[in-house]
Amino acid sequence: MLTGEIVRILFPLFALCLMSMESVATIESGEVLGGESLAEGGSFIKLEVPFDESDPDNTVGDDTFQNPNLYGFDEGQNIEITIDIAVDILADGSGGEAGSGILPAGTTVASHYVFFDPAGTTSQFGTVSFDSDILAVLTSTETLEASDFLINNGVNYLNPSLRGLESGDVVSISGLRDITVDWVASTPGDYVRVLTEFSPGAVVPLPPAIWLFSAGCMVLAGVGRRSRPQAEQARRDQRSAGSTALRSSVSSRSPSALSRSALMAGSAARSKWSRNPAAWACARAC
Ligand SMILES: [Ca+2]
Ligand SMILES: [Ca+2]
Numbered sequence: 001m002l003t004g005e006i007v008r009i010l011f012p013l014f015a016l017c018l019m020s021m022e023s024v025a026t027i028e029s030g031e032v033l034g035g036e037s038l039a040e041g042g043s044f045i046k047l048e049v050p051f052d053e054s055d056p057d058n059t060v061g062d063d064t065f066q067n068p069n070l071y072g073f074d075e076g077q078n079i080e081i082t083i084d085i086a087v088d089i090l091a092d093g094s095g096g097e098a099g100s101g102i103l104p105a106g107t108t109v110a111s112h113y114v115f116f117d118p119a120g121t122t123s124q125f126g127t128v129s130f131d132s133d134i135l136a137v138l139t140s141t142e143t144l145e146a147s148d149f150l151i152n153n154g155v156n157y158l159n160p161s162l163r164g165l166e167s168g169d170v171v172s173i174s175g176l177r178d179i180t181v182d183w184v185a186s187t188p189g190d191y192v193r194v195l196t197e198f199s200p201g202a203v204v205p206l207p208p209a210i211w212l213f214s215a216g217c218m219v220l221a222g223v224g225r226r227s228r229p230q231a232e233q234a235r236r237d238q239r240s241a242g243s244t245a246l247r248s249s250v251s252s253r254s255p256s257a258l259s260r261s262a263l264m265a266g267s268a269a270r271s272k273w274s275r276n277p278a279a280w281a282c283a284r285a286c
């Protein structure tokens with residue numbers, strides 16, 4: 001009974017722990033391969049939210065970085081969208097593109113932000129890779145703003161009119177899980193959102209879940225240890241009471257009366273007692 005209560009308490013906590021897990025990195029890697037950015041020492045940097053590389057901290061979208069690096073960070077992970085989302089580039093499912101279109105409601109997406117925010121007009125060529133297949137890329141200020149509900153990460157997003165790409169900027173799907181950027185930016189910078197399929201890398205932080213589950217197992221084990229001595233004591237009491245009944249039966253008769261029937265009666269008494277110890281105790285005392 002007690003064990004059942006504990007399980008009923010721990011199971012919801014265990015489920016809540018799993019549901020509240022923080023996401024982990026799902027942008028796997030990136031690289032700056034060319035352009036003035038590379039000459040200026042730019043490299044790919046995966047940001048962990050909240051970040052302090054910006055000025056002000058944890059803010060993106062309008063000259064808050066001002067350096068030659070290519071950046072990326074994860075937004076909401078494994079979200080089932082409830083409305084259709086207009087996208088600028090749809091993946092064709094084989095590592096290429098299928099033009100602009102709609103990502104339909106009911107699709108599960110993992111969202112990521114990739115951007116370049118140099119101090120002055122600078123070109124950059126690079127790649128970014130993800131841990132699951134790309135579904136779509138959003139490159140215009142309008143589609144970015146319409147999909148900002150996927151953010152879900154506490155970052156302060158600024159939304160100037162030139163947040164998206166301009167003429168001459170190219171972001172393309174270059175593999176099932178890869179994009180290539182080839183753009184020129186200055187103020188406020190170039191920003192795109194990449195939507196991938198369900199991210200296996202985001203389904204983690206088992207440490208807190210394991211900790212809670214382990215604690216529950218320890219509690220249950222403790223209950224089991226407490227229960228065993230009690231059960232053993234009850235068995236000893238049964239054996240002791242049965243022996244007393246048999247001795248009493250024997251002492252009230254002559255030795256010749258210690259017949260097979262008496263022994264059988266003692267055995268029957270032990271059996272009766274073992275089935276109903278309370279009734280047996282009452283029969284003896286009352
Ligand atoms: Ca800038
Ligand atoms: Ca640009």
Ligand SMILES: [Ca+2]
Pocket residue numbers: 162163164165166185187188189190191
């Ligand atoms: Ca721009």
